Amino acid sequence: MKKLLFLFVAILFVVAGCSSSDDTNSDNPGTDTFNRKALLENIADNIAIPAYKSFKEEMANLKTATSEFVTTADESNLVKLRTAWLDAYVSWQSVSMFEIGKAEEISFRNFMNVYPVTTTEIEKNITDGGYDLNSVSKQDEQGFGALDYLLNGLADSDTGIVAFYSSDVNATKYKTYLSDVVERMDTLTTQVVNDWTGDYRDSFVNNSGSSATSSLDKLVNDFLFHYEKHLRAGKIGIPAGVFSNTTFNEKVEAFYKKDASKALFNANLTALQDFFNGKHFGSTTTGESLKTYLDFLNTIKEEEDLSTLINNQFNLARTEASNLADDFSAEVRTNNNLMLDAYKELQKNVVFLKVDMLSALSIRVDFVDADGD
């Protein structure tokens, strides 16, 4: 009897030890449970990968337009290049939240879209040469923000801008820097896209457990982080002076382009909401998502319909932001209250997403012991 007891105890300890490992997978979800793997599949196959592929095409167009402009630096090629840049920039808004896998490993977002950029350093890079764009300290001297400066900010007129690439004493150096920045963005994009279309897709989908390192936990944390830091704060809050005593109209996205900040904001807001609803990229079809997961849990919990509240709040933020001018920088200077109003609506969803949703999904922020009090 005693021996049996000890055997029993020993087995339980082993079971506990095994199941506490951090990479438990669930390949066989029961039929009537919520299928997390299907959720991850929908995100990977219908949202992230198509969005990345589309972004890669835009990057290819940008690269072509850049080489055309570098070959023949005239105003017509500048206009074409600028269009390709803006198209890619809008497309970027659909992938920037997926800072997971290779993107996380190479700090994709920080090399692609830090703003404001430091123009004095960019100028220094151009004239001195010998820069290393791989360096973390050079994140604010490259990416979409640097292109914004190089294509829109060098002079007031297109003639003036083209002059930097044609008649300026450093024209060749300007061309080189422009090409290098685009080349690096393209290289990084290729790395991330190749990873998704290669092995990463399966490892992402199969990591369907519930530990802090599972795909869903990480992705939800990434989604929240992006919403809070990059959409709410980066695009609206920081320029509107929410976190400071003064406003910073020069800290808007695409500051030099002037009329693009709203389009970029809207694209990102929509991408985040579509992600929440599991809407397929470039289609109206929807699949398993945070929304359907919340709805499933809600049938157990019988509390208020959280996914509707979240969607309503997304819509309210979009409506409030529709009052803003195309150029957020001008809006900050002339009527910052509208910016603050938009911020307020965005802020309300932080509460729904970060408090109510996270709690409902029982997703942890960190791996530490906690006994729930």
Next chain:
Amino acid sequence: MSTKYFEKNTEAAPLAVFRIFFGIMMSMSIIRFWSYGWIDKLYIQPKFFFTYYGFEWVKPLGVYTYVIFAVCGISAIFVALGYKYRIAILIFFLSFTYIELMDKTTYLNHYYFISLMSFLMIFLPANAYYSIDAWRKGVSYQYIPKWTIDVVKLLLGIVYFYAGLAKLNSDWLVKAMPLKIWLPSKYDIPIIGDIMHHEWVHYLFSYTGAIYDLTIPFLLLYRKTRGIAFILVVVFHILTRILFPIGMFPYIMIVSTLLFFSDNFHHRVLAGISKIFKISKNHFDTNQVFSYSSIQKKILISLVSLFFVIQLLLPFRYLLYPGELFWTEEGFRFSWRVMLIEKAGYANFKIIDSVSGSRFYIDNDDFLTAFQQKQMATQPDFILQYAHYLKQHFKKQGHKNIQVFVESYVTLNGRLSDQYIDPSIDLVKEKESFKHKTWITPFKDEIKGL
């Protein structure tokens, strides 16, 4: 209890076994904590630490924090060996408690339990038998006063029973909350993962948990139910270990409950250890009885009695506060309310210059770790302390007329999030105390029960 009870003696073996396991478990806890890099992450990396009221002077000591952990771990080994036991357990108690007081972000009921247990052990003759002390002094006592073992059982019993009492509320019993939130997220555990979303499972776990906590101390006390009780202890704690991130606690409790087993059982454990390490167990089996002088005994018994009176009353201090305990958390800690509520929050701090009216919001990432933010957002005393810290920080930066307001939202056991702190209150003007915090927004729902 009659004075006769305090005259009774019993075998010292159970307490010796308990001492050995306790020491080993504690040193393992320290090693585990260290190996996860948590000393650095929790006590060195953060810029700011949440102190306990009255213990504001207890703070991490930079890299020397490792020394405290080392001291704590080594003293635990000394306790296990029973070498210089009295000083070792004292040092263990002090260093362990110091660690726990450094930042209340990491508060865990089981850490509090360890502090209490090690405090109690300072006064117990746990080294009288089967210890290096007993070996070296050449005096081993095979028998010790019965009450010195019973107090350990009593403390264990209180932990369970009070944890059970805390579950007797409408959220736990009527709504099966928070297990209804927690269990479905455990879909990926082996065998039982697939049933975790069924409502009946949530209720089953809620009720079994409550009944288990309330009855297990009694089942362990009686010889006839002891065997089954121990199986229950193992199953229950292993389950909690699988389901929840509670670290070493389940193992510590399993090992502790061995104390309830017979003297014979403990002698066999010690015989086993003796065999492995080639120790002569006979050397300790002296038939000698350990006894206190009558003055010692009087002091010890009054002290330990006082300790238990406090233990029995402290968890009920919440009755002195108005409002819902789970919402305000006034009187929540140090009360064996373990894995009882699912709470999450968000606190957005606003700094205002009361003269110029200029204002800005705080990015909490600039000051707190993710873990600290999580704990801070749902507990008023954290919110208040952080607000004062922010004031000091911006005062140093040259800001003037600083007011600190907070817009905060909390969800409790699946209810839709609601405003937590009165957003019109300048927190700089509020002081920490044991008094009720009037600036907590009242709870809109009702939770019935204890």
